[in-house]
Amino acid sequence: MEYFAIVIGAIFVNNIVLAQFLGICPYIGVSAKVSTSVGMSGAVLFVMTLATIVTFLIYNFILEPFNVTYLQTISYILVISSLVQMVEIILKKVSPELYQALGIFLPLITTNCAIMGVALLTVQNEFNLMQGVVFAISHAAGFALAIILFAGIREHLDLMDLPKAMRGAPAALVVAGILALAFMGFAGLV
Amino acid sequence: MAKRESNFVNMVVTLFLVTAIASFTLATVYNLTAEPIAQAREAKRQAAISQVVPDFNQLETQMFLPPGGGDSLEFNFAYKDGEMVGVAINTYTNRGYSGEITAMVGLDPQGTIIDVVHLQHAETPGLGDKIQKDKSDWSDQFIGMDPSVNNIRVKQDNGDIDAITAATITARAYCDAIQRAYDTYKKHFLSEQQKQEEDPVL
Amino acid sequence: MNQWQNFSKGLIKDNPVYILLLGLCPALGVTTSAFNGLGMGLATTFVLLGSNFVVSIIKNFIPAKVRIPSFIVIIASFVTIVELTMEAYMPDLFESLGLFIPLIVVNCLVMGRAEAFASKKDTLSAVIDALGMGLGFALALTMLGGLREILGAYSIFGIQLIPGATDGMLVFVLAPGAFIGMGYLIILFNYLKKKTA
Numbered sequence A: 001m002e003y004f005a006i007v008i009g010a011i012f013v014n015n016i017v018l019a020q021f022l023g024i025c026p027y028i029g030v031s032a033k034v035s036t037s038v039g040m041s042g043a044v045l046f047v048m049t050l051a052t053i054v055t056f057l058i059y060n061f062i063l064e065p066f067n068v069t070y071l072q073t074i075s076y077i078l079v080i081s082s083l084v085q086m087v088e089i090i091l092k093k094v095s096p097e098l099y100q101a102l103g104i105f106l107p108l109i110t111t112n113c114a115i116m117g118v119a120l121l122t123v124q125n126e127f128n129l130m131q132g133v134v135f136a137i138s139h140a141a142g143f144a145l146a147i148i149l150f151a152g153i154r155e156h157l158d159l160m161d162l163p164k165a166m167r168g169a170p171a172a173l174v175v176a177g178i179l180a181l182a183f184m185g186f187a188g189l190v
Numbered sequence B: 001m002a003k004r005e006s007n008f009v010n011m012v013v014t015l016f017l018v019t020a021i022a023s024f025t026l027a028t029v030y031n032l033t034a035e036p037i038a039q040a041r042e043a044k045r046q047a048a049i050s051q052v053v054p055d056f057n058q059l060e061t062q063m064f065l066p067p068g069g070g071d072s073l074e075f076n077f078a079y080k081d082g083e084m085v086g087v088a089i090n091t092y093t094n095r096g097y098s099g100e101i102t103a104m105v106g107l108d109p110q111g112t113i114i115d116v117v118h119l120q121h122a123e124t125p126g127l128g129d130k131i132q133k134d135k136s137d138w139s140d141q142f143i144g145m146d147p148s149v150n151n152i153r154v155k156q157d158n159g160d161i162d163a164i165t166a167a168t169i170t171a172r173a174y175c176d177a178i179q180r181a182y183d184t185y186k187k188h189f190l191s192e193q194q195k196q197e198e199d200p201v202l
Numbered sequence C: 001m002n003q004w005q006n007f008s009k010g011l012i013k014d015n016p017v018y019i020l021l022l023g024l025c026p027a028l029g030v031t032t033s034a035f036n037g038l039g040m041g042l043a044t045t046f047v048l049l050g051s052n053f054v055v056s057i058i059k060n061f062i063p064a065k066v067r068i069p070s071f072i073v074i075i076a077s078f079v080t081i082v083e084l085t086m087e088a089y090m091p092d093l094f095e096s097l098g099l100f101i102p103l104i105v106v107n108c109l110v111m112g113r114a115e116a117f118a119s120k121k122d123t124l125s126a127v128i129d130a131l132g133m134g135l136g137f138a139l140a141l142t143m144l145g146g147l148r149e150i151l152g153a154y155s156i157f158g159i160q161l162i163p164g165a166t167d168g169m170l171v172f173v174l175a176p177g178a179f180i181g182m183g184y185l186i187i188l189f190n191y192l193k194k195k196t197a
Helices: A002-013 A025-030 A032-061 A069-094 A096-109 A112-125 A128-158 A171-185 B008-053 B137-140 B166-196 C001-007 C024-029 C032-061 C064-089 C091-100 C102-106 C108-118 C121-151 C175-194
Strands: B058-064 B074-079 B083-096 B098-109 B113-121
Touching: A002 A128, A002 A171, A025 A096, A025 A112, A025 A128, A025 A171, A025 C024, A032 A096, A032 A112, A032 A128, A032 B137, A069 B008, A069 C001, A069 C064, A112 A128, A112 C091, A112 C102, A128 A171, A171 C175, B008 B083, B008 B113, B008 C001, B008 C064, B008 C121, B058 B166, B074 B166, B083 B166, B098 C064, B098 C175, B113 B137, B113 B166, B137 B166, B166 C024, C001 C064, C001 C121, C024 C091, C024 C102, C024 C121, C024 C175, C032 C064, C032 C091, C032 C102, C032 C108, C032 C121, C064 C091, C064 C108, C091 C102, C102 C108, C108 C121, C121 C175
Parallel strands: none
Antiparallel strands: B058 B074, B074 B083, B083 B098, B098 B113
16 A cells, blocks of 8 residues: 555656656657657666665665765765666676667766656655665656657647747647646545 | 876876865865754744743653654643643644645643644645745634544544645645644543543542 | 856856756746745856866866766765755755755756866856856746746745735646746747847
């Protein structure tokens, strides 16, 4: 039941993009096509889960015991950026197909605040490791849901006869606003 | 000046120096701000306490477990000239729309609510943040309520509390926090007293 | 390019939020009121100023291959300084900005200016660039925050505009209003950019 609440809360009620405003850069940046947004979602799922596990261990076994939690920001960002590099190198060797699919998105992920945001939220909510992993996976699923829906709409948007000033980013943002409005309907599910 | 070469020694030394200087600076800033941060938190707690209990000149803090499990609550007993005038209870609920809400509930010795102020919340601005005293007078309706007589629940749940328009979840959560404070107080202090009143000594 | 142009480019022509589309997360996340927008904008300006300054000074001592990790450490240090200072002296603002303070570290704007500008230019230019970009960011956030506060709560910087009317069009304070408001501000800035060009 507890896990169920975490999952529904993360995917629908507090959707990472549409309610918490994390990961907006890739949301606007790589959502022009459904296929690229699927690739990005895969990369986010992968890195977000790994990053949450590693930062959880660092927080609970290094920062907290040594009473240096003020180094949280600095250590998290270093861990996340080196993790992304490592994943890139390992993926290239172990699974070239997966690298083909996710490779170009990995460098973009370091500056994706969704990764760091979820890592910080895991600490803030005082989750244990298992809850943190479920939390990270469901947030990644929420990201995927939001960006793939959005890309589907944007593909159609390109064919519309919009006023010139609205084309591109402004139209995309207004659409995102309407999607956010739709997601507010999930309020109170948990 | 020419750029330094990227050989192994140079890279290791540079990274080591950069991180060493950074951690040293942060440790210094942390030590400098540790005191003001603690003071700011304490000032906030004190302000909340004096808002929900009458004038006092002595404060005593103790932790008590709520009935039905959960984290223990901080009770701040306020005494005026040796007599207890009220207790400020630092209570919480996890049922908020966006997670935990903490509040300071003031009860008089009989358990009647003197006042309630929120401490921390992450509720929606413009809707759920009406629990804040500076945003709305919504939380004033708790003043003077006696949880043993009044039903601290929103009207939708057959209680006596008007919910916040479009933020029933938040209102429900706030009631939950207040009820938890009262239940804990009742469990540890009221039950014996009331038992005596209800069953006069034979 | 003279220093005045270097400074003023961040305000409209290369406004980080509305023209370059950088740092959108905090721009949408914290701008429920003009005051929060301004606070976040100034905090980011401080980080930008500090990191640009330090990066431009030590750029020749850093081997090219470890440049990015070094910049990350420098930026993260300034972010933590802002975090601690704000918690100590402005606890209310710290609370309302919340998660987005540590997230300044992943704001592409800060990293972008360190990498693309400060690591190549002299210190004075780097500082002026940081000031211009930072204030442009602060301007952007204050405008979006102001817009949302005026429409959503009929107030600006906490001052009521219509006596007695406390509930505005709530949708603007909530998430959808952030996206929609920003969409229209982008149109405005594109127009201003064309006009001034």
